[in-house]
Amino acid sequence: MTEPTNSEKGILHPREQARHRSLNRLAAGPEAGRFVEWYWIVEWDLDEPYTAEVLPFPAVNVTFEQPGGAFVNGVCTRKFERELRGRGRAFGVKFWAGGFGAITGLDVGSFRDEVLPLSAVFPDGDRLTDLVFEAESDVRRRAVFEAFLHDHLAPPDPSYELVREIVSTMAADRSLARVDEVTERFDVPIRTLQRLFRRYVGVGPKWVLRRYRLHDGAELLAQGEVAELAELSASLGYFDQAHFSNEFKQQIGLTPAEYAARAAAERQITYR
Template sequence: MSGERRESGDVRGILHPGEQARHRRLTRLTVGPALSAFADRYWVVRWDLRGRPAYRAEVLSFPCVNVTFERSDLRTGGFVNGVCTTKYVRELSGEGETFGIRFTPGGFGAFTGMDVGVLRDDSAPLAEVLPAAAGLAERVLAEPSDERRCGLIEEFFAGRGRAGDPHFALVSRIVTAMAEDPDLTRVDQVTARFGVPVRTLQRLFRRYVGAGPKWVLCRFRLQDAADRLARGDRVDLAELATDLGYFDQAHFTREFTAEIGMAPSEYARAASPGQSVAR
C-alpha cells in the first residue's frame, strides 16, 4: 500500500477546515486493488484532546457509504455508515481515532449487493451487515501501522465483490458528471443527458447511493459554496449563487443557512477571519 497523504488543500466537505485542523489530524491513503473499483480512499482521523474541551467537528458528507473502525469515548468497533443527508456533527473528546474506507457513490451497494437506502442517515455494526467480518474490527484496531491496517482490510475484501454491474457503472458516470459539471444543476438536465427516466433515476440512486439525485446535486453545490467561502478570497455572494446554479442569492442563502446553520457571510467570516464578502 502506498500514497499516504497528510491533510492537503482538498478539504471540500469539511466545515471550518482551519479550525478542525487544530483539533485533529487527518491522513489519507490510497486504496489497493481489492477495493479500487468500489472505493476511492482510506482516511484516518486522530485526536488527543485530553485536558482540553471537547470539539464538535462538522462535515457536509459526500454521497458515499463509509466503513469505519473506531476507538473513542463514543463508540468502539467496526461500522457501516450510510449517506448522511444533514450536516454531520461528531464530538471529539479525550483521545480517539477513526480509520475509514470511503466507498465511491454506489460502490458499497454494488460491491455487496445491498440496498444502501436502508442505511440513510444511520449506521450499523459491520458484522451485522457483513457477517464474515466478525472480528475484523478488533484485528484492525489492534494493528498500530496504518499500512498494515490497509493490508488487513484488503485481504478481507479481496474476491468478495460483485463485478460488472451495469447499473453501478451508470450511477458512477452520473454522479461524476454532477460533481464535475457546474452547468448540471437540475434533475431534468440529468435525465436528458443520460436518457434515464426520472423514476428510474430515483430508484437507482436510492438503491446504490442512498439518497435522491436532487439531494446529490444540492449537496455538491453546497460543498462547493462552503469551500469557496472558506478559502479566504473576496467573495461576491450574488455571483457565487449564480455560478452554482441557484435561481437567485436569496434562494442560495436560505438553502446554505438551513444546511450549515449560519448564513454564507457569517460562515465566511468564521471560517476565514478577515475575509471580505460582498452581499
C-alpha cells in the same frame, strides 16, 4: 494507486478543524478501488472538547474506532457533528457513491441516516474488526480491509458503473444544477435515474446535486474566494441569492456571510 484528493470539500471550518485534529488519507488499491474511493485517518489529542462538523458526501463509510468498535455509516443527509474528547483515533473507509451497495447487494436507501454495527452487514465483521485493530500501521490496516473485501467483491455491474460515472460528473461539473440536465447528458429516463440512485446511492439525484453545489459554495467561502454572494449563487445554479442563503443556513447552520466571516477570522489566527 491513484493518490487520494487533498480537497477540503465537505469539511466545515477546515482551518479551525486542522488545529484540533489531524486528517490523513490513503489511496485504495486497484481491485478495491472499483468500490472504495479512499481511506481516512483522524487523530486527536485535546485538553478541551471540540465539535468537528462535516457536510457528508453521498457515500457510505465504514469506520473503526477504539474505543467504540466498527460501524457502517449510511448516507447522512444532515450535517454531521462529532465531539472529540481527550485522545482518540479513527480509521475509515469511504466508498464511492454506489460502491457499498454494489458490493453488498443492499438497498442503500434502506439505512440512510443510520449507523449499523459492521457485523449486522457482514457476518464475519467482528473478525475483521479484530484484525484491523491488531494491525501495526494504517498501511497494514488497508491491506487487511482489502483482503477482506476481495472475498466479497461483486462481479462487474453496468448499473453501478453508470451511477458512479453520473455521480462523479455531478461532483466535478458545477454547471450541472438540475436533474433534467443530467438525464439529457446521460440519456437516462428520470424514473430510471431515481431508481438507480435509490438502490445504489441511497438518496435522489436532486439531493446529490444540491449537496455537491453546497460543498462547492462552502469551499469557496472558506477559502475567501467569493466577492459577491449573488454571483456565487448564480454560478451554483440557484434561482437567486435568497434561495442559496436559505439552503446554506438550513444545512450548515450559518448564513453564507456568517460562514465566510468565521473563515476569515480563522485565516488571521492561522497565519498571525
